[in-house]
Amino acid sequence: MIKNNLLIRNNIQKKYLDKKSIRKFDKEFKNIFSKINLDINNPQKSLSVLGKKFKFNFKIKDLQKFNKYKTVAVIGMGGSIVGSEAIKEFLAMKIKKKIYFFDDLDEKKIFSFKKKNNLSQVLFLVISKSGNTVETLSTFLSLNIIKKKSKNIIIISENKNNLLFNLSKKFNLFYVEHKKFIGGRFSVLSEVGIIPAYIMGVDIINLRANLLRFLKGKQKQFLKNSSIKLASLLYAKKISNLIFLNYSPSLKKFLFWCQQLIAESLGKKGKGFLPVISSMPKDNHSLLQLYLDGPKDKIFYIFSQEEKLKEQLKINKHIGKKNFLMNKNLSSIKFAQKNALIKVFKKNNIPFREFNIKALNEETLGKLFSYFMLEIIIIGKLTKINPYDQPAVEQIKVYTKKLLS
Numbered sequence: 297m298i299k300n301n302l303l304i305r306n307n308i309q310k311k312y313l314d315k316k317s318i319r320k321f322d323k324e325f326k327n328i329f330s331k332i333n334l335d336i337n338n339p340q341k342s343l344s345v346l347g348k349k350f351k352f353n354f355k356i357k358d359l360q361k362f363n364k365y366k367t368v369a370v371i372g373m374g375g376s377i378v379g380s381e382a383i384k385e386f387l388a389m390k391i392k393k394k395i396y397f398f399d400d401l402d403e404k405k406i407f408s409f410k411k412k413n414n415l416s417q418v419l420f421l422v423i424s425k426s427g428n429t430v431e432t433l434s435t436f437l438s439l440n441i442i443k444k445k446s447k448n449i450i451i452i453s454e455n456k457n458n459l460l461f462n463l464s465k466k467f468n469l470f471y472v473e474h475k476k477f478i479g480g481r482f483s484v485l486s487e488v489g490i491i492p493a494y495i496m497g498v499d500i501i502n503l504r505a506n507l508l509r510f511l512k513g514k515q516k517q518f519l520k521n522s523s524i525k526l527a528s529l530l531y532a533k534k535i536s537n538l539i540f541l542n543y544s545p546s547l548k549k550f551l552f553w554c555q556q557l558i559a560e561s562l563g564k565k566g567k568g569f570l571p572v573i574s575s576m577p578k579d580n581h582s583l584l585q586l587y588l589d590g591p592k593d594k595i596f597y598i599f600s601q602e603e604k605l606k607e608q609l610k611i612n613k614h615i616g617k618k619n620f621l622m623n624k625n626l627s628s629i630k631f632a633q634k635n636a637l638i639k640v641f642k643k644n645n646i647p648f649r650e651f652n653i654k655a656l657n658e659e660t661l662g663k664l665f666s667y668f669m670l671e672i673i674i675i676g677k678l679t680k681i682n683p684y685d686q687p688a689v690e691q692i693k694v695y696t697k698k699l700l701s
Contacts, residue, residue: 300654301653301654301655301657301659301660301663302651302652302653302654302660302663302664302667303650303651303652303654304518304522304649304650304651304652304667305649305650306521306522306525306649307641307642307647307648307649307650308525308529308595308647308648308649309645309647311645312529312532312534312535312595312647313525313528313529313532314528314531314532317527317528317531317532318524318525318528321523321524321527321528321678322524324678325520325523325524325674325678328674328677328678329511329516329520329674331677332511332670332673332674333511336508337349339351340477341477342477342478342479342482342684343482343669343673345478345482345483345485345486346485346507346508346666346669346670347507347508348508350485350486352486352487352490353472353473353474353475353487354472354487354491356494358470359491359494359495361447362419362450362495363495365393365417365418365419365448365495366393366394366417367393367394367396367413367417367418367419368393368394368395368396368418368419368420368421368492368495368496369395369396369397369398369409369418369419369420369421370395370396370397370398370421370423370492371398371420371421371422371423371432371435371436372398372399372421372422372423372424372429372432373399373424373429373431373432374399374480374481374556375425375479375480375481375482375483375484375488375556376423376424376425376429376432376452376480376483376488377397377398377399377423378399378549378552378553378556379483379484379485379488379489379553379665380397380484380488380489380492380493381397381399381549381552381553382484382549382550382552382553382661383484383489383492383493383496383498383503383661384397384492384496384549385545385546385547385548385549385550386546386547386549386550386656386661387496387498387656387657387658387661388546389656390497390498391496391497391498392497393495393496393497395496396409398435399431400431401431401434401435406435406438406439410439415439415441416448417448418448419448419449419450419495420436420439420441420448420449420450421450421452421491421492421495422436422449422450422451422452422460423452423453423474423488424452424453424458424460424474425453425454425474425476425478425479425480425483425488426453426454426458427453427454427456427458427459427460427461427462428458428459428460430693430696430697430700432460433459433460436460442463442467442469443467444467444468445467445468445469446467446469447470449469449470450469450470450471450472450491451463451464451469451470451471451472452471452472452473452474452487452488452491453471453473453474454473454474454476455473455474456476472487472491473487474486474487474488475487479684479685479686481553481556481557481560481561482557482669482684484553484665485503485504485507485662485665485666490503490504498658499658500658502657502658502659502662503658503659503661503662504662505658505659505662506659506662506663506666507662507663507665507666508666509663509666510663510666510667510670511670519667519670519671519674522649522671523671523674523675523678524678526671526675527674527675527678527679529569529595529647530562530567530568530569530675530679531679533567534592534593535569535593535594535595535647536568536569536570536593536594537569537570537572537593537594537595538558538569538570538571538572538594538595538596538597539571539572539574539587539594539595539596539597540554540555540571540572540573540574540596540597540599541574541576541579541596541597541598541599541637542573542574542575542576542599543576543577543598543599543600543601543630543633543634544599544600544601544603544653546601546656547599547601547653548573548575550661550664551573551599552573553665554571554668555571555572555573557668557669557672558571558672559571560686560689561672561673561676561681561683561684562672562675562676562679562681562683564681564682564687564688565681567679567681569595574587576630576633576634576637577630577633577634580633580637584637588640588644588646592646594646594647595647595648595649596641596646596647596648596649597648597649597651598634598637598638598648598649598650598651599651599653600630600631600634600650600651600652600653601652601653601656602652602653602654602655603627638650
């Protein structure tokens with residue numbers, strides 16, 4: 297169990313686990329954990345992004361000139377943008393600027409954006425590791441904003457022969473190098489997520505303040521136990537679906553980040569969990585019947601947030617003093633629904649995990665990013681899956697470019 301601003305509890309019954317794999321993974325964990333610590337301290341490894349010595353390819357003083365922009369547009373796909381979206385939504389109460397995200401080929405959205413905004417007064421962050429991402433380039437070019445020495449464009453890509461990097465040099469645009477050894481879904485705490493976070497006004501120091509707390513003491517033991525159990529579920533193949541039950545709208549984009557992390561990191565060699573995001577309590581009235589009484593091939597991750605709203609919305613008192621809704625607010629009703637679901641899960645021996653967010657701040661979000669990265673990487677290593685590559689996706693990219701040529 298992990299407490300403080302982030303509470304995590306596991307309820308995974310032994311019947312879903314493979315005893316042989318549990319014993320095997322327990323023996324292997326020490327070596328994998330040692331390798332992870334080495335990777336964190338190796339400046340050429342993806343996990344170095346969690347380390348205290350991680351060096352950014354930018355200086356804060358060089359970004360300060362962009363603080364004048366009150367409207368920001370972030371253009372990217374997948375891991376290049378979903379982390380920034382998670383930061384924006386999680387810390388929405390602290391962010392005063394207008395932030396737009398372009399993460400799809402949506403002609404109507406682009407047209408509407410161009411019509412409503414003076415594009416010369418918008419700061420554009422264009423992010424692609426490869427520098428050749430078709431959707432990112434298409435959106436960027438369709439906005440028709442590229443001019444020589446444009447002062448309102450930031451390019452983040454690898455420093456090599458690619459379209460974005462070449463455009464930045466040709467038109468003398470502000471450029472930041474994307475580290476070649478950090479994949480998109482692990483990049484949120486690198487330049488890819490930290491620069492948008494800084495531009496939004498987020499405290500980037502606190503966002504990275506406690507990224508390594510899970511590597512010591514009780515936190516390490518919890519990470520170990522959780523990773524081994526989840527790896528056993530993956531190995532046994534009794535569980536194939538991972539359902540995020542989300543009771544907090546502020547967490548939705550973070551769960552999309554988790555979805556990509558889990559799907560791309562573990563979905564290989566005929567293995568993997570299918571991560572599905574389910575909005576609660578809305579889905580009580582559409583999907584819950586299947587969740588409770590359908591195939592027993594699911595594990596549930598219950599996400600909730602302790603809400604301390606200034607204005608307590610109370611149900612109309614005219615319904616009568618004996619009515620169970622009398623003097624209740626919406627948060628307490630949602631809390632009761634969540635606890636009722638947990639009771640049903642326990643009664644029916646349905647495996648689940650509970651994630652309760654005590655505070656929506658930078659430190660909590662940083663810990664969430666770090667925890668899920670570490671856990672997924674360990675699960676991959678235990679089950680002999682490379683958590684860093686995505687070979688099947690690369691095939692689609694190659695075929696797309698051939699068809700467009």
